[in-house]
Each structure stands twice: as structure tokens, then as C-alpha cells.
Amino acid sequence: MEKYVIHGGKPLHGEVEISGAKNAAVAIIPAAIMVRGVCRLENLPQISDTDTLLHILTYMGARVNAINRTTVEVDCTDVQMDCLPEEMWSLTRKIRASYYLVGAMLGRFGRACSTMPGGCNFGVRPIDQHIKGLTALGADMDVSGGFIRAEAGGGRLRGNTVYLDKVSVGATINIMIAAATAEGRTVIENVAREPHIVDLANFLNSMGADVRGAGTNVIKIRGVRQLHGGTYALIPDQIEAGTYMAAVAAVGGAVRVSNVIPKHLECISSKLREMNVEVEEGDDYVLVRRAEPLRAADIKTMPYPGFPTDMHPQMTAVLCCAPGRSVMTEGVWSSGRFKYVGELRKMGADIQVEEQSAFVQGGRRLTGAVVRACDLRAGAAVVIAGLAAEGTTVVEDINYIERGYQNLVGKFRALGADICCVDEPDLPGERTLGWIAG
Ligand code: EPZ
Numbered sequence: 479m480e481k482y483v484i485h486g487g488k489p490l491h492g493e494v495e496i497s498g499a500k501n502a503a504v505a506i507i508p509a510a511i512m513v514r515g516v517c518r519l520e521n522l523p524q525i526s527d528t529d530t531l532l533h534i535l536t537y538m539g540a541r542v543n544a545i546n547r548t549t550v551e552v553d554c555t556d557v558q559m560d561c562l563p564e565e566m567w568s569l570t571r572k573i574r575a576s577y578y579l580v581g582a583m584l585g586r587f588g589r590a591c592s593t594m595p596g597g598c599n600f601g602v603r604p605i606d607q608h609i610k611g612l613t614a615l616g617a618d619m620d621v622s623g624g625f626i627r628a629e630a631g632g633g634r635l636r637g638n639t640v641y642l643d644k645v646s647v648g649a650t651i652n653i654m655i656a657a658a659t660a661e662g663r664t665v666i667e668n669v670a671r672e673p674h675i676v677d678l679a680n681f682l683n684s685m686g687a688d689v690r691g692a693g694t695n696v697i698k699i700r701g702v703r704q705l706h707g708g709t710y711a712l713i714p715d716q717i718e719a720g721t722y723m724a725a726v727a728a729v730g731g732a733v734r735v736s737n738v739i740p741k742h743l744e745c746i747s748s749k750l751r752e753m754n755v756e757v758e759e760g761d762d763y764v765l766v767r768r769a770e771p772l773r774a775a776d777i778k779t780m781p782y783p784g785f786p787t788d789m790h791p792q793m794t795a796v797l798c799c800a801p802g803r804s805v806m807t808e809g810v811w812s813s814g815r816f817k818y819v820g821e822l823r824k825m826g827a828d829i830q831v832e833e834q835s836a837f838v839q840g841g842r843r844l845t846g847a848v849v850r851a852c853d854l855r856a857g858a859a860v861v862i863a864g865l866a867a868e869g870t871t872v873v874e875d876i877n878y879i880e881r882g883y884q885n886l887v888g889k890f891r892a893l894g895a896d897i898c899c900v901d902e903p904d905l906p907g908e909r910t911l912g913w914i915a916g
Contacts, residue, residue, distance in 0.1 A: 480900070482871075482872070482879075482897055483873075483897070484864035484897045486864055490726050490733050490890075490894055491894050496714045497521070497525075497548070497885075498523040500523055501717075502674035503525075503527070504573070505678045506710070509682060510540070510554055511557055511583060511586055512682075512685075513705040513706065513707055514554070520548065520709065520711035523718075525880065527575065531575065534569055534570065535552060537566055538562075554586075560583045561592075567593045570595065572596045574596060576595045577605060581651070582655050585657070588629070588632075591625065591628070594624050598878070600815050601811075605621070605649075607646045607649035608653070610642075617631075634659075637661060637699070642668040643668075645669070645781045650675055650697070651670075653666050654692075655678070658702065659701055659703065659705065670781055677713045678692070684708045687699070716739070716746075717882075718884075719743055719746075720743060720789045724789065725861075725862045725865055728862050728866040732765070732767040733765075734765050735766060749785060754771065755768045755772070771801060772799055774797065774802030774840060781810065787811055790806060792855060792859050794859060795822060798822060798829070798844060800840040800841065802841060803838065803839055804840055806836040807835040809834070813831070813834070818856030818859045819831055821850060821852065822859065825864075826844050844866055844867035845868050846870040847872075852878070856878075857879035860873050
């Protein structure tokens, strides 16, 4: 099994280039099904979730042509598949974004069938708002037996007004995709405003759609008969950027985080400044410096433009390095978001979880341990903790991390971190670090 081995305590210096946004890519690739023509996608992140989705589109009959490491041309002109067969179910059950395939197939063909999605396990992750929205567009929805089946009455969706009872990134994206070619006008109210929502709207519009208001809490769509090909460059990943910023805060040093949109990082930059980290903004980079001791802080995650929930575990690792008492309160997900706490405790962290808050007593140096990535961002948190800890940390189940971070080991090594990826058989009983030190 592949593992990361980290020897902690080395400050980070240099420059890191941020890749394309994972949560934009996993929405835009399924949306390409709606397009009769070649979609040239640039600044795609090289992560397993994008590989999985491109594999599914290829199976559906799309022509997928890799131009270079981060540019792919996808032509779905000849795709006719509106129901994903059993060969695809292991993939669609693995990733959260597979439910966007339903919105895209429904919008293109008037019918769709796929499995329920997978993704990070935060406990219950309902899709009732997706169902509400697609039903409002005239689809008969059947969610049973682990499958999602949808059929548009009369073969084509019809525009409507939808109010989301809960701000949902996924439901906003799914309804936006399906409504792009629905007959008439769709108004979606109480929508998510994340940067990747705006990126999807910009992608759809560059392919001939008419989507307005993305980034506000109301999106208005005038359905068009069909979408044409074009070129689209994805935004950089604000959570990847935030993860490297958090690492500098935890370990110390000075790093230029390049290829970012500073506005997307405002909440993270502001919180780090509150914690005595210097953050200087350029046009397409931020300079992060941490030389002085960190200050404790309280953080509450909220939908954008609030503090992003996808930075919760990483920032708790930073709070563990700040002398004093801090509180991390989760405002989006249930208690399942706190699974990373048990792994940080193995490294000596003093964290108590009560309801939706983690109470951190920081300042005591963390110590290396054998830990696991419980989910994507929990994995990033234990990497940050290992970089800051004294001694050696082994991170297992790194497949979760590699779903969302392109070349994490290479990027951290270029910043001076002592981290590597090893492929070690699971030695029964050998849970100490001894075999690593040897
Ligand atoms: C997306 O998940 C992201 N995943 C998550 O990032 C992110 O944490 C989340 O948005 C919030 O920003 C992808 O984009 C692939 P939601 P999603 O629908 O769409 C409730 C990562 O680390 N809800 O915005 O599943 C839900 O239970 C991943 O990159 C309903 O009640 O999140 C949650 O409490 C992890 N009914 C809240 O809304 C619904 O129909 C927000 O969920 C849908 C959601």
C-alpha cells in the first residue's frame, strides 16, 4: 500500500504553482456531455477524480484527446448513452460528482440513469435538493435501490422557478447543467455562490448557454436548443492554495503561492493574518510568511463567501500549532467532518469535539505517528500536521488525498519538505516507526 513518509520540522521556502480547481473540473467534465462539439478544457487538474470522469465519458462514447498534462479535448457529439451500465457502477459509486452525469444526460437526452454517488463520507449526504430541482424542471425522478433514474416528460425538460431549501453546491450545479437546454426560463433561488459555480456558468456560456447571476444567490437561465464546442480554462483551486498557505502557517517559512485568484482566498488570508501570518496579495499570487509564533483563533465554516468547510481539517492542524485555546466550528457538514480529529490526537493534539465544534488547546509540539487519511481534506490535515511535527509521520490511505491534490509530494518537496511516497506492504503488527528509521 502506498504511504507518505514525512520527517517534520522543516520550514517551507520557495514557490508552489496551484493547479486547476477540482470542484470546477468535476462539474465541467460531466457538463461537456451537453455539448455537440469539441470542448477544449485547459488548466484541468491531474487528479484521480478527473481521470475517473474522463474514463466514464470515454465509455459513453465521447472522444477524449489529451493535448498536454493539463489540456484535454472532449467531443461528446456522438454520445447517446443515457443510462450507465454495470461496468461503470464501481466508478460512479466512488465519486461524489457522478450525480452531475444525471443532470447532463437528462438535459441532453431527456432520460438518465446512474448509481447514487460516493465521495467523502461525512455521514448522511442527502440529494433531496437535486431531486426537488430536477423535478421542478419536469423530470420524473426515482431514487431507489441505490440508483437515480430520471425521465423528462415529453422528452425535454421545461424551465421553472426553484427555491433551494438548503444552500447546496451540488444541487446548484446539477440543476444549472440540466436547465441549460431546458425549454424556457429557469430561476434557481438560494443557490451556492462558490467560485466553481461561477466557473461552470462561464463554461456553459462559452459553449452557447445563457446563464446569468452565478456568484449571487439567484441564477437565471434561458434554455437553448443545443450547445456548441469551444475552449475554456478552469479557475485555480482555492482549496489547494489554502492548503499550502495553511502548511506555511503551521511549519513556518516563506512561500509564493502562484496561479491563484486572491479574491477567492480572502477568507483564508484574513484568518491567517488574524493568526499572525503575513499574507501579501499580488495579481495572481499570494506571498505567505510565518516567522513569529502563531496566535490562537476561532473559525466557523460557512458557504462561500464564508470560511470554506473544505479548509476545516487543514486549519485545525494549524490551530494545534498556535499556543492557547482555539475553536473550529463546522457550519456546513455534520459531525462526520471531524473524523480527522482522532488522527491528530495520535500525534499529541489536544482537541475535544462537542457537537459541531472542535476545542483546541494548541502550542505543544506535535509528534510523528502512523495516521490515516480518513477523507480528502482530513488527509491534507495530517500531512500538514506531519510537516510541523517532531519526528516521522506515516500517512496511510493516501488514495483519498490523491483524489484532490495534484502532485502533492512533488510540490511540498520543492518547498523543502522532507516527504516521500513509499509503496510498503502492510507488515502485520509492524505499527511502530522503527522499520522506517532503519
Ligand atoms: C461539494 O459537495 C464539494 N464536493 C464538497 O467538497 C464541499 O464540502 C461542499 O460542496 C460544500 O462546499 C464537490 O464539489 C465534488 P453541498 P456537495 O450539496 O455538493 C446538504 C472536497 O473536499 N444538502 O453543498 O455534496 C448537505 O448535507 C469536497 O472537495 C442537503 O441537505 O455539498 C450539506 O449539509 C468534500 N440536500 C450541505 O447541504 C441536498 O440535496 C452542503 O452540501 C444537497 C446537500
